[in-house]
Amino acid sequence: MEQNDRLQRLETFEAEALGFSGQLFRVALRVCRDRERAEDLVQETYLQAWRSFHRFETGTNLRAWLYKILFNVYHSGIRRERLELAPIEETIAETIAYDPPTPQHLTDEEVLIALERIPRDFQVPVVLADVDELSYREIADALQVPLGTVMSRLHRGRKLLRMELANYARNAGYQIAN
Amino acid sequence: MVMDCQNFKELLDSYLCGELAVETNHTMLCHAERCCSCRSEMAARRQLRESLRRVCSREKMSDQAMENLRTRLRSEAGLGAGQSRSGDEVGRRSWFAGLFKMRFLMPAAVVAALTLLIAAAWSLYVLRREDPSNQQKISRLSSEQIEALELSGSLISESVGDHRTCAAHFVDATGPAEMPDSIRKYDSACVRLDKIAAEGAAGLLLRSAHICGFGERKFAHLVYTRDRQLISLLVTARDSQALKSGRVPPFDGLALGTQRFTSDHLALGAYQTIKRIILVVSDLPENENTALTERLAKPVAEHLRSAEAELEPEKRVGRLNLRED
Numbered sequence: 001m002e003q004n005d006r007l008q009r010l011e012t013f014e015a016e017a018l019g020f021s022g023q024l025f026r027v028a029l030r031v032c033r034d035r036e037r038a039e040d041l042v043q044e045t046y047l048q049a050w051r052s053f054h055r056f057e058t059g060t061n062l063r064a065w066l067y068k069i070l071f072n073v074y075h076s077g078i079r080r081e082r083l084e085l086a087p088i089e090e091t092i093a094e095t096i097a098y099d100p101p102t103p104q105h106l107t108d109e110e111v112l113i114a115l116e117r118i119p120r121d122f123q124v125p126v127v128l129a130d131v132d133e134l135s136y137r138e139i140a141d142a143l144q145v146p147l148g149t150v151m152s153r154l155h156r157g158r159k160l161l162r163m164e165l166a167n168y169a170r171n172a173g174y175q176i177a178n
Numbered sequence: 179m180v181m182d183c184q185n186f187k188e189l190l191d192s193y194l195c196g197e198l199a200v201e202t203n204h205t206m207l208c209h210a211e212r213c214c215s216c217r218s219e220m221a222a223r224r225q226l227r228e229s230l231r232r233v234c235s236r237e238k239m240s241d242q243a244m245e246n247l248r249t250r251l252r253s254e255a256g257l258g259a260g261q262s263r264s265g266d267e268v269g270r271r272s273w274f275a276g277l278f279k280m281r282f283l284m285p286a287a288v289v290a291a292l293t294l295l296i297a298a299a300w301s302l303y304v305l306r307r308e309d310p311s312n313q314q315k316i317s318r319l320s321s322e323q324i325e326a327l328e329l330s331g332s333l334i335s336e337s338v339g340d341h342r343t344c345a346a347h348f349v350d351a352t353g354p355a356e357m358p359d360s361i362r363k364y365d366s367a368c369v370r371l372d373k374i375a376a377e378g379a380a381g382l383l384l385r386s387a388h389i390c391g392f393g394e395r396k397f398a399h400l401v402y403t404r405d406r407q408l409i410s411l412l413v414t415a416r417d418s419q420a421l422k423s424g425r426v427p428p429f430d431g432l433a434l435g436t437q438r439f440t441s442d443h444l445a446l447g448a449y450q451t452i453k454r455i456i457l458v459v460s461d462l463p464e465n466e467n468t469a470l471t472e473r474l475a476k477p478v479a480e481h482l483r484s485a486e487a488e489l490e491p492e493k494r495v496g497r498l499n500l501r502e503d
Contacts, residue, residue, distance in 0.1 A: 003257065010255045014248070021247075025239045039243040043250060050251055099187060101215070102222035111226065112233040129195070130227055131234040133443075158191055165226070 013053050017046065020063050023132050024070055030123050031074055033116070041077070045070040064134070067142035102162050103169035114164035122157030129154050181209040186216045190223055196443040200343050207339045211332075211393055221331060224441075296473075328422040329437060329448060329455070333395070333414070338441045340392035340399065341410040341459040348386040348401040349408060357387040361398060364389050367454075367485040368398040368413055374481045375400055375411055378473040382409060394419070402474075409460040411474055413482070416455045428452060436475075438468050447471025449479040452486050 021042060028038035028045075048069050049056075056065060115123060128134045128142065139154075140147045186209050192198050193206050210217045239247075357372045372387040382402040390399050400411040418424050437448040445467035447458045456478050458471040 006255050007257055010251060010257065014251065018244075018247075021239055021244065022235075022237075026234045026237045029237055035240075039239055042239060043243065043247045046247055047250060047254055050254055101219055102226055104218070104222045104225060106226075106229070108229050108233045111229040115230065115233070126230075127234055131231050155191070161230075162223075162226070 009053070010050070013050055016062060017049060017053075017066060020066055021046075023063070024066060026131070027067070027124060027127055028070065028074075030115075030127050031071075031120055033120070041070065041074055044073045044077075048073055061138065064138040064141060067128070067134070067138070068144075071142050071144065099159055100163060100166035103165050106165060106169065110168060111165065114161055114168060117164050118157060118160040122153050122160055125150055125154045126157040126161060130158075181205045183209075183213060183216055186210070186213070187219060190216075190220060194220075194223060194227060194442060200346055203339060204343050207335055207393060210335070300476075323427070326421070326423050326425065326427045327437075327450060329439070330420055330422045330424075332393075333420045333455070334439055334441050334446060336392045336395045337397075337410075337412055337414075337446060337457045337459050338444050340390060340395075340397055340412060341408070341444060342442075343392065344390045344399060345401045345408045345410045345459075349403060349406070351385040351401075355384045355387045355401075357398070357400075358389075361389060364396065365398060365413070365454075367482055371398055371413065371478065372400055375474060375478050377477045378475075380473075382474075407461055409458065409462070409470065409474075411478070412457040412459065413478065414455055414457070416450055416453055420455055436468055436471050438464060438471070440464050447475065449475050451479055451482045454482050454486075456482070 024042050024045060025038060028041040029035065032038040032041055045066060049066055052069075056062070115126070118126075124143070125139055128139045129136075134142070136147055136150050136154075140150045143150065145153075186206060189198060189202065189206060193203060198206065210220055355372065357369065359369075361368050361371070372384060376384070379402060382404050384400060384402055386399070386401040388399055390397055395414055398413040402409040402411070414420065416426060418426055420426075437450075439446040439448075444459055444461055445464040447468050447470070449456045449471070456475040458467060458475050460467050460470065462470065
């Protein structure tokens, strides 16, 4: 009987949570920059989530909860591996005073290349906000940074993306509006 | 606030995310209408957002990784890998699993059944309504024809803008609403618009029926709510500004079906007749909005189509005064 309960709980968990695996994976891919590591990160996230599923309040935001676990797992993994993120914010802030017009008619591949070129501290909020449509509050909770930081990273991230694209377009001889 | 190009570009991302206040949205759209470079910047950023979504959404976990995940979850839960599918547990837990599956399958079955029912009712309705001799031939449109019928960015922004700025005022309006008689001056075919649309408006509360304008465009506007969600049904002229090609090719509209878009987080569904475009704009997810458009706008399209067919071609121009100044 106890096993039946466990099975039922697991099936409930799978039915409710596994649907977000695609969204979690695409964010994992942005932070890990490697498919295999991203898949490991998502697996680890789900295992952690399952372990604390009994603490999850039904009716609250499951997706936001999963994102939060994902970044927790990611950050604790980084500490273990002694990887460091370079302090990039200052250097970047100086380079983005100029906001060039956004080039048109770029291919999806070109957009992806540009996205991958921007530092992940900026890339991740852009994906969370503009692709997954998380609210600022949800992003702040998931990344465990203040709301103001989310807004400034998002603003700079979008600007950096446009700059990458403009540079790309200029080099490739694309016409830019204006 | 004075909206110059600098301000416009600073606010543009927030605008595209649907974060701005109604008044600011309006100011943004007014600026875009006047300023060609900001208009193209808006289009370029919108394209960029769409492209970003496409490239990110196509990334999927491999099947192998998903399978590994399930296996690991099962072992973490203290269950054998294949336990749920085989072994002597099956007999005991089958009713359990059956119940569980029912909970998830039932809604799907109900939706499927309802869809079939609606489809059947609709085809009966169309067959009954249309005299076979008068029945327009449904033909497959070529991609060039479909392209020629593509709605313009300005019509989409104007419809979304009108929904955002106008419909919001009526969220708490008390019904019953009725189309005012002044609609005759605007478009005589829209006189009973609220009654005609009522056919497909079950479950929706009509908050207002009126004529309004956004930018250069005028709309006959029905505002509905469902659980505090706003839904707009808009009827406007199918003029050269309404179509991307800038031309108005003649067509019966039947072959095209519902056109669907998402703009600034709002879903749009549209039908075209020879003279008019009927749009349903709401903050519902795109699929729900499309289903609603079928229900709400299709009877209106049918009505307008027959009204247009009744008019002689030469009288048609004289009697319809869709873009009154």
